[in-house]
Amino acid sequence: MLPHTFxxxxxxxxxxRCPECAIGGGITERRNSIMNMSDFSLIxxxxxxxxxxxxxxxxxEPLLNKYIFEMIHEVAxxxxxxxxxxxxxxxxxxxxxxxxxxxxxxxVSIDGVSQEVYSKYRVGGSVAQALNNLKLLSRLxxxxxxxxxxxxxxxxxxxxYHEITAxxxxxxxxxxxxxxxxxxxxxxxxxxxxxxxxxxxxxxxENNEELIRAISGCNDPRYVxxxxxxxxxxxxxxxxxxxxxxxxxxxxxxxxxxxxxxDYCQAxxxxxxxxxxxxFCLTKCMSYVLSEDYPVGA
Numbered sequence: 254m255l256p257h258t259f260x261x262x263x264x265x266x267x268x269x270r271c272p273e274c275a276i277g278g279g280i281t282e283r284r285n286s287i288m289n290m291s292d293f294s295l296i297x298x299x300x301x302x303x304x305x306x307x308x309x310x311x312x313x314e315p316l317l318n319k320y321i322f323e324m325i326h327e328v329a330x331x332x333x334x335x336x337x338x339x340x341x342x343x344x345x346x347x348x349x350x351x352x353x354x355x356x357x358x359x360x361v362s363i364d365g366v367s368q369e370v371y372s373k374y375r376v377g378g379s380v381a382q383a384l385n386n387l388k389l390l391s392r393l394x395x396x397x398x399x400x401x402x403x404x405x406x407x408x409x410x411x412x413x414y415h416e417i418t419a420x421x422x423x424x425x426x427x428x429x430x431x432x433x434x435x436x437x438x439x440x441x442x443x444x445x446x447x448x449x450x451x452x453x454x455x456x457x458x459e460n461n462e463e464l465i466r467a468i469s470g471c472n473d474p475r476y477v478x479x480x481x482x483x484x485x486x487x488x489x490x491x492x493x494x495x496x497x498x499x500x501x502x503x504x505x506x507x508x509x510x511x512x513x514x515x516d517y518c519q520a521x522x523x524x525x526x527x528x529x530x531x532x533f534c535l536t537k538c539m540s541y542v543l544s545e546d547y548p549v550g551a
Contacts, residue, residue, distance in 0.1 A: 255513055256478035257305040259332075260490050261296065263288045263324060264313035265482040269339055270376040273439055275312050275493035277376065280439075282494050286482045290320045296480060296502055297327050303478075303509055304332040311481070311490050316342040322354040329355025337362060337406075340386040341378055348389050352399050360404045360432075361387050366419045373412055374445070384423065391427040406432045409453035411446035411550030437539040438547060446550040457544040461535070468530045468541045474522040478509060486512050488521065488531075491538050497521065497531065 266285035271277035276285075300307070307328045315321050316338050328334050336351070337360035343351070351359070363383045365371035371380035387405055394401050405424045409417065417433065424431040435455040436447055447454045458464040473479070473489040481487055484503035487495045499518040500507050512518060524530055534541070 254475065255303050255510060256476050257303060258477045259300050259304050259307045260311050260477065260479040261293075261300075261307060261309055262311035262313065262480060262482040263293065263309050263315050263321060264318045265311075266317055267312075267314045268317065268341060269314070269378050271374055272376065273374075273437055273443065273445060278439075280493065281312065283481075287318050288320075288482050290323065292484060292503060293320065293324050294327065296484065297324075299502055299507075299509055300478070300480075301331050304328070306335065307332045308335040308337075310335075310337050311479070312493050313482075314339060314342065316347070316351075322350050325351075325354040325356050329357070333357040336360070339363075339375065339378060340383050340390070343386045343389065345389060345393070348386065349393050349397070352390065352394055352397070352401050356401055358402045358404060359390070360406050361390065362406045362408070363387065363420070364408045364410070365413045366416045366423065370413045370416055374408070374410065387423075387429075388427060391429055395428070403429055404432050405429050406434055408434045408436050409448050409450075410436050411448050414448040414450065414453070414550075439539065441546050441548050443548060446548045449550045454549060455540075455542065455547060457542050457547045459544055461543075464535065464541055464543060465528055465530060468534050468538070469526055469528050471525060471534075471541070474525045478513065488533060489538075491540070492533065496537075497533055 264287050267276045269277060275281040309315055315336055325334050334356050335358045336356050340361045364374050368380050390403055407420050421431050435453055438445055458467055479487050479489050480502055481495050484501045485495045486499045486502055488497040500512040521531055
């Protein structure tokens, strides 16, 4: 089976410094980079026969790419398009252009309602600006009878748990349904903690046997094709340093099919599904983690 979901990293840069993010936390060794339109179109033509859902972001703020609306429009001709943004770079003109671009699902990440709480994680951002732009998006979407699924998202940590109700109220007043995301936390030494409320904790595993069994059910090796900003095809969206590369989709002889069916890609994929995942999956994946490495608040 060939992949039908594609992560395409259009920007490897951000206007914020979120500590648990590969960019914001200064964890990645890759340089900041923005994909040009020529490379994007070449990649788009190659994924077009297979793509049903395309996420035009990975590590970075996609609105930093001056071609992002053009990119969305191109992909929207053959697949559903997902964009995730902190919404801080919008004004009315750009908000309307984004909504009219063909984007299907628009995630707007706002992790709090007070500046003190919001800025603890969204370092360098303004919560008032983010909330005003969320309201702007909602108003324009309704005014012009557009069909974009605007998804306000709050990553719930221990430090912002008490603002869930206020965030929910703001969203409901706008006619939007909030999404509360369990946090990714890189290790037990992080300054951040998941909420003590189990509803907002990521599922964790008690030992390696349980972890491996869970990893075998991961959808990425079955359906997902992940492309970094320079065209490298990597293991998954968690591979922020492109440690496991299957090829480069920008190479003239590379296709989705021959990369996906290469010996190396097949071996990694079969290992994950068959209960013999590579070391990256066991030590660096943020979706499947041991309980001892996932700190929870009191």
